[in-house]
Amino acid sequence: MSGFNYHKASDVADAAGKSSSDDALPLAGGMTILPSIKLGLSDPSDLVDLAGIGDLKGVSVDGDTVTIGAMTRHADVAGSADVQQAIPALAALAGGIGDAQVRNRGTLGGSIANNDPAADYPAACLGLGATIVTSNREIAADDFFKGLFETALDAGEIITAVKFPVPAKAAYEKFPNPASRYALVGVFVSDGPAGTRVAVTGAGVNGVFRQGDMEAALGGSFSADALEGISVSEGDMASDLHAASDYRAHLVGVIAKRAVAAAAG
């Protein structure tokens, strides 16, 4: 660690300006970036803290859309009566991220901007057909996640909120890595205004992805039985100590069925 300059941004424009250089990074909780710096895996010149920007926090429900500020902590999403009421699967997902310490510091915007291939929130965004609102524009979740730790964000572009359409049915099931407890396989399913969606995190060799065959089957009948016999390509699966690609492919099927059963139940 060679040290960095710390800035506390006053508003979104200030944050965007200060984090526009190549070596600067927004700080949105720091649950990934700070350990990365300590381990020598990241060495930013500047960290631009978004924590002081009040506009970026909070949950609002407007008809059939739940809007969550980018700097809203996981614990606040998990504990929000509005989220629990409108999209209980999303509240439950937030309540299962990391541990209590992470949930009390980590934020929605920080999670999806980082796009860890085993993170939970990308599955929710993709699985609900969310819209990511930034300092510049609105990006459909389908266009946002671009592979391992890659997103559609430009340098200096700040996520301000995520808009989630309220589904008719939804559930998230996570099969944790036994050691890290990140998702080895996490599947978010939903049926609603954004269509029938199956988003898989943790498993894919390129990060979070939608499983088209399953979505098609569920479009016909939203039931676990509809997924019977659908196989997931091993070639698309990540492989590590805890799960080789064949086991991950198998787990995607099992966990998807459980998610559908929970959503349909």
Next chain:
Amino acid sequence: MTEHGIGVSVKRKEDRRFLTGNGNYTDDINRPGQTYAYFLRSQVAHAEINGVDTSAAEKADGVVAVFTGADLAADEVGGLPCGWGLTFQNGDPMVEPAHPALAQGKVRHVGDAIAVVVAETKKQAKAAAQLIEADLNGLPAVVDMKKAIEGGTLVHDEAAENTCYDWAIGEKADVDAAFDGADHVTSIDIVNNRLIPNAIEPRVALAEYEAASGDYTLYTTTQNPHVIRLLMGAFVLQIPEHKLKIVAPDVGGGFGSKIFHYAEEAVLTWASAKVGRPIKWTAERSESFMTDAHGRDHVTHAELALDKEGTFLGLRVQTLANMGSYLSTFAPAVPTYLHATLLAGVYTTPLIYANIRAVFTNTVPVDAYRGAGRPEATYLLERIVSKAAREMGIDQVEIRRKNFIPSDAFPYQTPVALQYDSGDYEATLSAALEAADVDGFAGRREAAARDGKLRGLGYSTYIEACGVAPSAVAGALGARAGLYESAVVRVHPTGSVTVFTGTHSHGQSHETTFAQLVSEQLGVDFEAVDVVHGDTSKIQFGMGTYGSRSLAVGGEAILRAANKIVDKGRKIAAHILEASEADIEFADGSYTVKGTDKAMAFGEVALAAYVPHNYPHETLEPGLEESAFYDPLNFTFPGGCHVCEVDVDPDTGVVDVVNFTAVDDVGRVINPMIVEGQVHGGVTQGIGQALLENAVYDENGQLLSGSYMDYTMPRADDVPSYHVSTEETLCAHNSLGVKGVGEVGAIGSTPAVINAVVDALAEKGVTDVPLPASPQNVWRAIQEAGA
């Protein structure tokens, strides 16, 4: 029994400071003028060192000095010694390669230290280390033991076929004959997984040299300060004992990994004199993963011969035991004298042959880890016994009962050197069957099946040998040290007591247990007894804490010293009370003249010893302090029965431990709460080995499981509430009747878990699952059985 005496669950004295954040650990200690060390470590598993250029690092900000292996060699600093010498079957000594404290010539594992930087701050030391240029010529890594013994690349040139020793116990021809006449032979292949100890407190060392006196002090996270003083002082640095002080203050867990003498201790002690300032080193967690001695790592093929009724006729075992890249302090003894000698278990198997081959690889050294050899022995025995029962259609309990050493057969001489002094295996088995509600298992299995789960029940009836050790026996077997323990009991003038023990507590609750012992023995208040340990300048001598020895050996030494106090007090009381010594009775802290009401409290006797106005000066010295060295006559043999019940999710391979019952015979129990806690911790580690923990190297010798992201430590939600109880048979050769409890949980539990998993999966055709039974491994076992 007094309020705080033997058998009472007294709350722990040490918890006052631990629970209020007032513990004093090595890293809490700071010395004036202190500097910080950072070790540059090899990132490759095997390479020749062409040169190490430290010139840039020496010029970096804050750097005081940089040292390499060449500097140690120039000062004739010795290699780290091994404490136990084994032999090949033909009597040749084991191959014992040099173990330089900083690498010389070659690096042999990822984490092997190449250089050390001493700087004003930790950050400066670490930054400067990045400026060191080590010119390394990479060599192929030796990782897999089966490939290692084929020869090819050698970890040490002098160790042909990478073999440290090839050792055997038992008469092979007799055992082979038993197999020839057997009705049934069950065989099993086992990989006993490598574990990483992961004490919550990483290793820390702080060395200081006082030029004016020539005295060295090393504060270090060790389980045995005097052993470190002996090994480092006599063998590495040639510092005589009276000039070398080792202090091991509060230590946050060891599990064996802090027994051994480590390179950092020697390097810091040596360097503190070179730079003339104190030097501190605190391991980062990733350093702990790649430098703390690992545990287990056996590859075994075993066969059990039985007659048609299921009586054991013979056992044949072949084990490859991983030593890692260098011999750690006690490594050679673990797979031999702590493993092969345990292969009779609780059974009357008449003939046993074991061949143990110790193998060098380019991995972190492997040494004793909670149980040390006995978990490996218990695992293979309890797995093969369960497998034999399944193959022969014999009930799991029945096959064990049929082969138990009966309770009236003690002392029992096994065919593998040990003589068991006491035990009652039927008692612990039947208590466990009842506590585990084995009768209700069939109903629970049906209920689980309705939820889509496969429920299984597994047993382990085990024995272990602890209380190491009779020195004469250990010496005959190759130990290079004695294994007695010492104690001093110092009674102060007003009757309070300080106990000095050569054992060391790093979680074992000695301050409480030993105080209970002395409180009971001397009849003084529990709060009036303090226990001191962990400082060679305060403690007379000691061999430390490992192998569940502290109470059975160290406690006995304390008891004997306390009894000398009682005897001396009797002489003082006889003089003052004007009675004959034979007429003085001591009970409840009071000396009484038999048949009279003439009495003196213990405290009054103590005062008389220190204010000897009316005192038998002709025959007795003033003062009231006694010491004892105790060398045990035999090992102690705790044993018991563990019963595990699991649910397996056949779709994912996830194993859920739903019930776990441990009924252990640890001899007399001093503090039931502490014993229960020890069993809880040990069982959790045993379940960890069974289901979660696994050290994995790739073919290049990179440690893939080098952090908690990939190394699965057991967590509270991985285990159920346990049913723990004890059944006592007393140790026959120590006066307390104690056997030891530190390791039983980790020894007995692992096979019970895996036997339960195999039982659950039997209907799928599965006969074996590898360690650890991780979700993937279980799922794969199901797939392979169904294929």
